[in-house]
Amino acid sequence: xxxxxxxxxxxxxxxxxxxxxxxxxxxxxxxxxxxxxxxxxxxxxxxxxxxxxxxxxxxxxxxxxxxxxxxxxxxxxxxxxxxxxxxxxxxxxxxxxxxxxxxxxxxxxxxxxxxxxxxxxxxxxxxxxxxxxxxxxxxxxxxxxxxxxxxxxxxxxxxxxxxxxxxxxxxxxxxxxxxxxxxxxxxxxxxxxxxxxxxxxxxxxxxxxxxxxxxxxxxxxxxxxxxxxxxxxxxxxxxxxxxxxxxxxxxxxxxxxxxxxxxxxxxxxxxxxxxxxxxxxxxxxxxxxxxxxxxxxxxxxxxxxxxxxxxxxxxxxxxxxxxxxxxxxxxxxxxxxxxxxx
Amino acid sequence: xxxxxxxxxxxxxxxxxxxxxxxxxxxxxxxxxxxxxxxxxxxxxxxxxxxxxxxxxxxxxxxxxxxxxxxxxxxxxxxxxxxxxxxxxxxxxxxxxxxxxxxxxxxxxxxxxxxxxxxxxxxxxxxxxxxxxxxxxxxxxxxxxxxxxxxxxxxxxxxxxxxxxxxxxxxxxxxxxxxxxxxxxxxxxxxxxxxxxxxxxxxxxxxxxxxxxxxxxxxxxxxxxxxxxxxxxxxxxxxxxxxxxxxxxxxxxxxxxxxxxxxxxxxxxxxxxxxxxxxxxxxxxxxxxxxxxxxxxxxxxxxxxxxxxxxxxxxxxxxxxxxxxxxxxxxxxxxxxxxxxxxxxxxxx
Numbered sequence: 001x002x003x004x005x006x007x008x009x010x011x012x013x014x015x016x017x018x019x020x021x022x023x024x025x026x027x028x029x030x031x032x033x034x035x036x037x038x039x040x041x042x043x044x045x046x047x048x049x050x051x052x053x054x055x056x057x058x059x060x061x062x063x064x065x066x067x068x069x070x071x072x073x074x075x076x077x078x079x080x081x082x083x084x085x086x087x088x089x090x091x092x093x094x095x096x097x098x099x100x101x102x103x104x105x106x107x108x109x110x111x112x113x114x115x116x117x118x119x120x121x122x123x124x125x126x127x128x129x130x131x132x133x134x135x136x137x138x139x140x141x142x143x144x145x146x147x148x149x150x151x152x153x154x155x156x157x158x159x160x161x162x163x164x165x166x167x168x169x170x171x172x173x174x175x176x177x178x179x180x181x182x183x184x185x186x187x188x189x190x191x192x193x194x195x196x197x198x199x200x201x202x203x204x205x206x207x208x209x210x211x212x213x214x215x216x217x218x219x220x221x222x223x224x225x226x227x228x229x230x231x232x233x234x235x236x237x238x239x240x241x242x243x244x245x246x247x248x249x250x251x252x253x254x255x256x257x258x259x260x261x262x263x264x265x266x267x268x269x270x271x272x273x274x275x276x277x278x279x280x281x282x283x284x285x286x287x288x289x290x291x292x293x294x295x296x297x298x299x300x301x302x303x304x305x306x307x308x309x310x311x312x313x314x315x316x317x318x319x320x321x322x323x324x325x326x327x328x329x330x331x332x333x334x335x336x337x338x339x340x341x342x
Numbered sequence: 343x344x345x346x347x348x349x350x351x352x353x354x355x356x357x358x359x360x361x362x363x364x365x366x367x368x369x370x371x372x373x374x375x376x377x378x379x380x381x382x383x384x385x386x387x388x389x390x391x392x393x394x395x396x397x398x399x400x401x402x403x404x405x406x407x408x409x410x411x412x413x414x415x416x417x418x419x420x421x422x423x424x425x426x427x428x429x430x431x432x433x434x435x436x437x438x439x440x441x442x443x444x445x446x447x448x449x450x451x452x453x454x455x456x457x458x459x460x461x462x463x464x465x466x467x468x469x470x471x472x473x474x475x476x477x478x479x480x481x482x483x484x485x486x487x488x489x490x491x492x493x494x495x496x497x498x499x500x501x502x503x504x505x506x507x508x509x510x511x512x513x514x515x516x517x518x519x520x521x522x523x524x525x526x527x528x529x530x531x532x533x534x535x536x537x538x539x540x541x542x543x544x545x546x547x548x549x550x551x552x553x554x555x556x557x558x559x560x561x562x563x564x565x566x567x568x569x570x571x572x573x574x575x576x577x578x579x580x581x582x583x584x585x586x587x588x589x590x591x592x593x594x595x596x597x598x599x600x601x602x603x604x605x606x607x608x609x610x611x612x613x614x615x616x617x618x619x620x621x622x623x624x625x626x627x628x629x630x631x632x633x634x635x636x637x638x639x640x641x642x643x644x645x646x647x648x649x650x651x652x653x654x655x656x657x658x659x660x661x662x663x664x665x666x667x668x669x670x671x672x673x674x675x676x677x678x679x680x681x682x683x684x685x686x687x688x689x690x691x
Contacts, residue, residue, distance in 0.1 A: 081472075134657045135611050137472075141601060145650030152643035255643070266476060276470050308491060308590075312484025318477035322469050330468075 027273030028285050031292045038299060046302035054298070056181045060173060062294030063187035064245045065261070066287040069268035070187075070194050071122075071238030073286035076269055077198075078231045079211045079278025080129065080136035085239050086261040087147035088121045092243030094155050097253035101164035114244040115237060121147060122236015126229035144262070155255030162251035173248045183245055187287060190238065194283040207231060212279025267314060268293055271321040293317065363608030363660065367623040371630055378634035385637055392514040394633040396507060396584070399518035400425065400577040401596055402625040405603045406522075406529045407570040409621045412604055413533070414566055415546040415613025416464060416471040421574040421600060423482035424456050425593035428578025430486035433495030433588020442502055449575050456482060457571020461564035479597070486590040496587040506583030518580050522625075525573065530618035538562070546613030602653050603628055628652075 043050040068085050075082045096114040099105045105113055121143075128139040162170065172182045198204035209217040210224045217224050247253055272289025274281025296317065297310055378385035404421045411418050428449045435445040460478055464471045505517050533539035541562050544552040553559045582588045607624035609616025628649070635645045 128654060128658075132654070132658045133661055134654055138605055138611050138657055139654060141598060141605075142650040142654035144598065145602070145646040145653070149644050149647030149650065152641070153647070263476070263480060267480070270473050270476070276473050306488075306491075308487035309484065311480045311487060315477045315479070315481025315484055318473065318480065319463065322473045322477065323463070323467060326467060326469050 028282070028288050031271070031285075031288050035292060035295050038296070042299040042303055046299075046304075049299060049302050052179075054302075056176060056184070058294050058298045059291065060181045060183040061249065062291045063181070063183040064242050064249060065264050065268055065294065066187045066290035067190050067238050067245070068242040068261070068265045069272070069286040069290045070190055070283045071235035071242075072265050073269050073272070073274045073281060073283050074194070074198075074207065074231045074238075075136070075235045076274050076276060077207055077211045077278055077281055078228050079214065080228060080231070081140065081266075081276075082125060082232065082235050083137065083140040083262055083266075084121075084125060084143040084147055085235065085242075085265050086258045087144045087151065088118055088236055088239035089243040089246055089261060090256070090258040091121065091147050091151045091154075092118050092240045093246045093253050093257045094151055094160070094255060096244055097160035097165065097247050098154070098158075100166055100169065100247075101160045107166055107169055111244050114247075115240045118240015118243060119233060119237040122233040122239065123229070125236060126232035129232060130225040130229045148259075152255040157255075159252060159254040165247070165251060170248045170251045173245070183249075186241070186245065190241070191284050191287045198283060203227070203230070208279060210278075263314075264290070264293060267318050270318055273321070273325065275325070276322075289321075363656075364617070364620050364623055366659075367607070367620065367627050371623065371627050374627065374630040374634050378630060378637060381634060382637040385634065388514045390633065392509065392516055394629050395519050396516040398625060398629045398632070399516070399522055400581045400584075400593065401599045401603060402522050402622075402629075403518070403525060403577045403580065404570075404574055404596065404600045405607075405621055405625060406525050406618065407566065407573045408600050408604045409607065409609055409616060409618055410529065410533055410542055411471075411566050411570055412601075412609050412611065413546045413613055413616045414542045414563065415549070416563065416566070417475065417601070418460060418471065418567060418570045419475040419597050419601075420456070420460060420478040420482055421570060421577070422593040422596040423479050423486065424453055424571055424574035425578035425581055425596065426590055427456065427482045427486040427489070428453055428575035429582040429588045429592035430490035430590040432579060432582055434489050436498060436588070437495045442499070446579060449579060450572060453575025453578075454568050454572040456575075457568040458564065460571065461567030464567065465560040465563035483590075483594075486592075490588065490590040492590070494587045494589045498583070498586055498588075503583050503586040506580055506586065518584065521576075521580065526618055526622050530622075533618055542566070543614060546610075546615070548614075599628075599649070602649055605653055606656050608656070 039050065048054055068089060072082055072085055092114045095117055096110050099113060100107065100110050125136075125140055125143055128134050128143065129136050132139075134142075175182050177185060198207060206217070206222045206227050209220070209222055210227045214224060243258070246258055250257070268290035269281075269286045270276060270289070271292055272281065272285035272287070274286055293314065296313065297307075300310060300313065301307055375386075384390050404425070408418060408421065431452055432442075432445050432449050435448060436442065440448075456478065460471070460475055463469050463474045467474075508517055509515055510517065510520060533542060541552065541557045544555065544557055545559055545562060549559055578592060581592050585592070603624050604616070604621055605611060606628065607616065607621030609621065631648060631652075632642075632645055635648060636642070640648075
């Protein structure tokens with residue numbers, strides 16, 4: 001059973017050779033195609049859309065969400081969810097900003113501290129879910145409150161201004177290497193490493209196995225709890241990365257930074273084609289989902305639509321993405337059943 | 343099931359009563375009241391009680407249909423946005439000169455329609471409610487912003503704002519509390535005393551089995567989401583009235599508290615179990631806790647730490663109490679092992 005579950009997600013196209021399942025597996029390509037078409041249309045109305053400076057700005061901002069979305073996708077593939085991502089990002093962002101403002105650490109050490117803090121927060125989630133056996137949605141709803149509360153407790157009404165950060169710290173948000181913004185490079189590195197690990201390592205395959213059929217995975221002797229714990233820890237680490245980038249991007253940080261981001265992160269994961277009940281999806285999909293949402297947001301503003309429309313359109317995009325998933329899955333199931341009947 | 347394994351001796355019966363989540367909540371409430379009373383002489387005054395209750399009523403009202411939805415193994419994250427959309431439409435209509443006796447029914451209809459949309463996508467479309475209502479969480483909030491924009495509408499008549507922060511004449515009972523009690527009675531009876539309620543539990547335990555047993559799963563699910571949308575829009579009206587201002591961002595962030603209260607009330611996030619009295623007690627517990635912490639001059643933001651801890655503990659404690667109990671039973675040898683496995687967690691869900 002586990003085998004069929006795993007192969008269905010991994011090699012649906014290979015074994016069934018159906019164009020529909022190809023489309024289902026090529027969510028990344030479909031999203032890119034839509035972006036290209038939309039980009040063309042938007043640039044007719046708003047020529048500044050396709051300028052390198054605008055595109056790199058959009059991509060930099062989307063990269064922050066993409067990195068968090070990669071962590072979220074990892075957790076979602078194991079059939080869990082992490083609602084505390086935004087609170088981890090916010091807490092890391094504030095802690096990094098405040099140690100920099102007080103000159104407690106220099107920039108590299110502060111960044112390392114931020115990543116370490118993210119990892120620890122993620123491990124706390126992992127312990128609550130695996131050792132204390134609290135369902136992930138409840139556990140991370142709880143830690144969302146707790147981490148955000150701690151953030152407020154530390155920050156109070158204090159706000160770290162841009163001037164409080166060491167000179168040059170926020171440059172990374174605007175700098176690029178070989179024309180590619182640094183944030184995008186960071187996101188690319190995260191996606192590439194993550195994808196290789198998921199595709200080609202024992203751990204990666206176990207992540208999918210745990211998500212597609214937990215009972216079967218347990219029977220096969222896969223250490224599910226360890227896998228889930230690791231997924232949550234990595235999600236925390238990546239939220240830490242996103243939190244550090246958040247400081248560089250926005251410069252001004254207080255106790256409410258990154259509030260509401262979890263919506264974008266989960267939306268990116270869903271739009272990127274990761275099944276919310278685990279077992280299938282790719283990290284690249286989640287990252288491209290984030291880029292897609294950021295791209296739409298920017299396009300709408302440039303076309304002159306008020307940003308009040310943004311939320312509504314996000315909602316529609318999520319609904320369309322999940323409906324498309326369900327439709328395609330149903331068609332595949334029907335086609336498979338028909339072929340078996342023959 | 344409890345009838346089948348009803349213990350013969352009174353001692354075990356006590357243990358069972360103590361082990362009920364509702365009992366734990368009552369003890370927690372008494373403890374918090376004692377704490378509050380020791381912190382401030384104002385804690386036990388009627389005026390304080392009135393404030394304590396009023397601030398939480400929109401959350402409490404939305405928690406009632408959420409209880410039914412989570413018992414049916416679904417979730418509705420869109421309630422806070424529906425409350426915001428209700429507030430925005432009400433404000434928009436009022437500002438456009440539409441009288442409230444038309445505006446309020448319109449808002450309630452919009453709420454029911456929004457719920458219907460969620461329900462059809464989930465029950466008919468077979469989509470996961472977590473994702474669908476995440477989508478409508480964004481969509482409804484977006485519509486609220488489109489309808490009202492960033493402005494606030496606040497010139498509502500006194501009779502309307504009286505509904506939000508007025509009291510029942512001659513008492514200190516706020517009107518929203520009356521609404522909550524009425525709805526709690528209504529939904530409590532629906533869930534615990536009617537066949538509809540039994541069907542909700544059946545769907546939450548095992549939707550497939552329920553369907554084969556003749557439960558109209560789709561219809562019940564759609565009905566629950568319509569109810570949730572309707573009551574969320576009612577909560578939005580009450581919120582507008584209490585703040586005497588209609589805003590598109592009304593209710594932001596409330597869903598988390600609503601879900602937290604429901605889960606604190608002992609409702610299983612995976613469906614199939616939970617009670618309205620439990621959730622009502624959780625509402626009181628949270629209200630008392632927030633009030634006690636406020637008197638101890640803990641800010642609202644930091645109170646979220648306590649709320650989050652409570653939420654996690656509300657799952658951890660019963661799990662470990664259950665494990666400890668079965669371990670004790672095994673050591674004591676009071677039950678044959680077959681019995682303990684039959685009621686353990688080992689049973690496939």
